[in-house]
Amino acid sequence: MFARRALTRAPSGLSAAGPGNARNMATLREIELRLKSVKNIEKITKSMKMIASTKLAKAQRAMTAGKQYGIANSEVFANSTSASSDSTKLFVVISSDKGLCGGIHSSVSKATRRAFAGSAESPLLNDEKKPVDVDSASPIMIIGDKSKAQLLRTMSGNIRMTFNQIGRDVPTFADAAGVADLIIKSGVPHDSVVIVYNKFVSAISYEPTAIEVRGEAGLKASEGFKAYEMEDDFTKDLAEFSLANALFAALVEAHACEISARRNAMDNASKNASDMISSLQMKYNRGRQAAITNELVDIITGASAL
Structure with a gap:
């Protein structure tokens, strides 16, 4: 009686795999469960x-509008004195708090690490395709938890401040202005912000x-600004506004890159899931047919014996 109960409770997949190969091959029930989970992932x-x-x-419409802020900054700094190579630079790395978008966050983290390591093969380039001078002791501020987690492993001594929950949807100028205000009030000494x-x-x-956004000292030293009589607080206000402009332009462009990368990553994931479903379905059909x-x-052999 106990032997009969054990035989009736045995999974049907064992007959497909055979008693000798049951330990090395997945049963039909396991394949069926995996197939179901992959289909849910595909959805x-x-x-x-x-x-x-x-x-x-x-995001692309917001990026197109935000680029106008960056163009305005470029026109302002085109008439200002270039920052010297020995000036103190504050680096602001922009990422986000969300994942599932490929290597979009790793790219800025790797570029920052290579720049601080002094890599001559792949230096950090500005928007004019010129290398940025980097001091290994320069302070760093990070927007987004993803790059924060990556840079904390190797560059924790350079990090001064981090931000999160910035631009959860499309970044606004208020987000950029808030970050710029906290950067200025942080008290971290710097002549320019990269x-x-x-x-x-x-x-x-x-x-x-x-x-690179030049600070108040760089604007005061420029010949273009010296030609006009201005109040003492003008260059300070202009430097703060220029930093907010640059941050807003960078935030909306980085957000568009993130959404585009997430779409491509999910497209590739859907294709991989579809390929896996086809493979598992074929394996399941073959196992079921063998069972x-x-x-x-067994039935024919038993009937012949009788």
């Missing part, structure tokens, strides 16, 4: 791809770049 990745595709158009972010090249391509064949053989 999630397709939904996330659809959401990212919808958000991408909005913003490291992802530059939007196309819907499938981006590259880490940097933009049915073995059962038929």
